[in-house]
Amino acid sequence: MTVSVDMGAKAGGQRAAFDLEELLATRLLVQGNSGSGKSHLLRRLLEQSAPWVQQAIIDPEGDFVTLADRFGHVVVDAVGSERDLALIAARVRRHRVSVVLNLEGLEVDAQVKAAAAFLNGLFDAERDHWYPMLVVVDEAQLFAPAASGEADGEARRVSLTAMTNLMCRGRKRGLAGVIATQRLAKLAKNVAAEASNFMMGRTFLDIDMARAADLLGMDRRQAETFRNLERGQFVALGPAIGRRAEAVRVARWRPAAGAPAPG
Numbered sequence: 156m157t158v159s160v161d162m163g164a165k166a167g168g169q170r171a172a173f174d175l176e177e178l179l180a181t182r183l184l185v186q187g188n189s190g191s192g193k194s195h196l197l198r199r200l201l202e203q204s205a206p207w208v209q210q211a212i213i214d215p216e217g218d219f220v221t222l223a224d225r226f227g228h229v230v231v232d233a234v235g236s237e238r239d240l241a242l243i244a245a246r247v248r249r250h251r252v253s254v255v256l257n258l259e260g261l262e263v264d265a266q267v268k269a270a271a272a273f274l275n276g277l278f279d280a281e282r283d284h285w286y287p288m289l290v291v292v293d294e295a296q297l298f299a300p301a302a303s304g305e306a307d308g309e310a311r312r313v314s315l316t317a318m319t320n321l322m323c324r325g326r327k328r329g330l331a332g333v334i335a336t337q338r339l340a341k342l343a344k345n346v347a348a349e350a351s352n353f354m355m356g357r358t359f360l361d362i363d364m365a366r367a368a369d370l371l372g373m374d375r376r377q378a379e380t381f382r383n384l385e386r387g388q389f390v391a392l393g394p395a396i397g398r399r400a401e402a403v404r405v406a407r408w409r410p411a412a413g414a415p416a417p418g
């Protein structure tokens with residue numbers, strides 16, 4: 156059975172949708188400046204695919220905790236030790252529950268350590284528990300920075316390895332990385348390069364535009380159009396969504412009844 160995950164409308168009015176099975180095999184990179192609508196896009200993807208696939212979300216801002224209300228995700232506040240988090244991750248894989256790792260309010264260094272412990276726990280799960288799972292990492296440049304980030308050296312090294320494992324070696328273990336970043340130039344190259352699907356939102360800096368053009372195999376002039384995208388508009392390309400780069404207006408996700416609008 157083909158599961159198609161509706162994301163929104165293309166310029167001509169046709170629907171834009173991910174083929175879920177293909178997405179699980181080929182991963183996704185989302186980039187766009189602050190306010191371009193990345194977290195909103197991730198939320199749309201998660202809500203539309205929640206009935207079909209297990210999900211884990213590394214959530215630095217607490218943007219995704221309300222998934223618990225409508226879809227039954229378990230929210231894990233990253234307060235325990237790294238060992239605790241690894242054990243929780245193993246349990247998540249065994250019981251096939253969807254989970255939000257809430258890192259809101261922690262220092263960057265603690266966020267990085269917690270995310271690494273949790274991702275490693277997912278990755279190191281027993282072979283019997285290698286069921287397919289979307290692993291969404293928002294603000295991925297925090298966990299896989301291109302150069303020395305705010306976090307200390309050791310924490311950064313560990314989380315970069317965890318992110319590299321997720322993106323390079325995760326597929327066999329059922330893990331499909333979906334990563335979002337404000338600044339492509341700040342994301343480790345080897346991590347970005349493992350995604351075959353892209354959704355590129357509004358981008359201002361030349362250095363990010365150049366990296367995006369390289370990844371998508373576009374010339375720089377074509378990539379200049381990323382400057383003119385509106386909030387919620389992304390150029391989509393990849394085996395799971397379309398072989399030709401096309402602008403997509405991401406549809407709204409519906410906030411839970413009574414919940415405040417996101418943002």
Ligand SMILES: Nc1ncnc2c1ncn2[C@@H]1O[C@H](COP(=O)(O)OP(=O)(O)OP(=O)(O)O)[C@@H](O)[C@H]1O
Pocket residue numbers: 187188189190191192193194195196337386387388404405406407417418
């Ligand atoms: N497709 C959309 N339709 C309607 N509203 C949207 C859409 N995309 C984003 N928004 C709204 O725009 C605001 C910014 O979006 P969002 O938080 O997703 O940006 P972001 O790219 O994640 O920014 P940051 O990098 O700062 O986290 C939010 O209030 C969100 O609800």
Ligand SMILES: [Mg+2]
Pocket residue numbers: 193194195293
């Ligand atoms: Mg965001």
